[in-house]
Amino acid sequence: MADPRRLPHGEDGGPATGPGYLQHHFESLVQQKDASSLGMWLFLVTEILFFGGLFLVYTIYRWSYPLAFADASRHMDVRLGTTNTAVLIISSLTMAMAVHSAAAGRRRLIIPFLAATMLLGTTFLGIKAIEYTEHIRHHLFPGPWFHYPGPQIHARPAELFFSLYFAMTGLHALHMVIGLGILSVLVVQSRRGRYTGQWHTPIEMSGLYWHFVDIVWIFLFPLLYLIGRHVH
């Protein structure tokens, strides 16, 4: 394969030599790769706008009720939140390692790194579930059962805060679950030896997704857990 841009086409439209990774409607592997990357980045842009709606609502209400939001944020468990932040950052590292191993052609390492990422992702969700249970036990889930333990003057905007908390972290957790689903597909495909140093686009694209979900949390964590720490 001298020039990957111009692979000869075989009977089925795929390249005549090498694995049939080239889909019939592309002219070259480079073109196919460009399309995937651009598509993935565009998808991430839509995700930014999707979360953006919630971040906007958060910003406006926090601006309207700064004291109540700070007060409500003191009912977060900062230790669990910090742990989860660390867990996610490490999972981004293992994910990056998985992509790196795939690119370097070290196929044996792909699955261990993917598995580590999944383990960390599951840990995150476990800790999140503990937090949710605690909040619900303390009547902090909005709605008829909501009962605010802090100063009653903050009670109603605090319910807004918790509405946002559950909506934003819930949507984030949903993205984590989808991410775990994607990673399990990657594991299965890696076991079948689908990915090579030359072609491992799905691992790369899934890596972008995983980092994105991670970054969303990096924003959520201070906005939800830490504001009570500096507003007095």
Add this chain to the structure above:
Amino acid sequence: MAAEFIPEAEPLHPRDNYLNVRYGVGSWLLTRDHKRIALLYLASITFFFFLGGLFALLIRLELLTPGGDLVQSETYNKLFTMHGVVMIFFFLIPSIPAVLGNFLIPMMIGAKDLAFPRLNLLSWYIYIVGAAFTMWAVVHGGVDTGWTFYTPLSTAAANGHVVATAVGIFITGFSSILTGLNFIVTIHTMRAPGLTWFRLPLFVWSHYATSLIMVLGTPVIAVTLLMVGVERIFHLGLFDPALGGDPVLFQHLFWFYSHPAVYIMILPAMGVISEVVTTFSRKNIFGYRFVAFASVAIAVLGFLVWGHHMFVSGQSVYAGMIFSLLSFLVAIPSAIKVFNWTATMYRGSISWRTPMLYAFGFIGLFTIGGLTGLFLATLGVDVHVHDTYFIVAHFHYIMVGGAIMGYLGGMHYWWPKISGKMYPEGWARFAALIVFIGFNLTFFPQFVLGYLGMPRRYHAYPPEFQVLNVMSTAGASVLGVGYVIPMIYFAWSMRYGKNAPANPWRSTGLEWQTTSPPPTENFPVPPVVTSEPYVYATESEVVG
């Protein structure tokens, strides 16, 4: 666009085109061919067009008389809500992009398919699942919030299946995101050798701009409807005034998508008109780059004007003034297009074929719709006519007079390519005339009604408005006939129509340089592009 080869209309051999390569339901439901997926969309949106039309018919029948006699006000509220939801989200937004765009963009850029054929098929399935939710809501009693879902009506007060309908729209939104994403990636990465950006047909430019809106706007409406949904189901108080939440914030988020969405509906139609006008005037489009950039300008400016829907919603006067000013700006690129189409026709050799009739209709009606948009963008005027029939007339001039005329014009123009058959020209001209007359009879009286103060969204009205309402209902019936006729002859032509040559309009577009209907791979040999998109007479040749 001169391609390297220009195949003649060859006699049809069996199994040589995308329609007859394979038969059977499975070959359609599992296809990844953009052309077949376009036809799947065509069938589905046609269904929703007639469903939405049925609701419209009932609305107009109720308004035939001043009293609320045919339906109760609750039913009436549901009728106009379902009409709006079905027509906007399930017909007009997917219409031109998902049918004609899907079919034509790969052919116009000399590609074999869209960049992601499987996503393309997935987008249709997502659309169907979303439609299923909404249909469930319709069958089980409907919704009465208006297509706008304003809070707290939608979150706390409304009866009916708000959640199911919102979920349906939410899901369908992803089909439009995927379509937009697919188009952008395709246009960036899959152009034929020699096909530079400024050799792209204007239809492709307008779809590029549309796709930008789909990709950047749709996620916002999705998350907004999600918030309404969780507020209704889980009592998360995101817009709840009882908790200090802000219902007007919902309106901001809603219109941040829904104003740009009106350009999702009109930009593709503008693309159709650009192609039709130049072909049937046999003259190069006047000011190609202006028309191309106007599409992008509309997409960008369209994101900055949403506040003009909220002049009386309690937004600050200063915000209102800024939004008013910005709304005037959007009219500039729109006007550029209208002037350039007119200049293209000037001294052109115009033929009065059906697509061109629709183009004439579009230009006139869109101009009226756009100019009345400027009335509405004027703060002081809008305070008077907001929420009256004037608004209803304004947006129907654009969405029905503009977008649907563009859609029908495009369907006629590309029908020979899509089906391999010619439609009957006489009937088609007749139907175009009926549509034009019916449309104006339906909607012009509504401008007057609104100006006189008849509010929208009520099932009864004072008797002095009856004459104009009767005119409108009569017009709607004529319009309905005008829409049914093309349905019939398109279906008829599939079987009995004359075989279409490769290029019946002697167009220079790349999509006409292959057989009708095209083979699955679109072109027997991948084309190489060596010239501009429109190779008709130039301005100086004609005007001298």
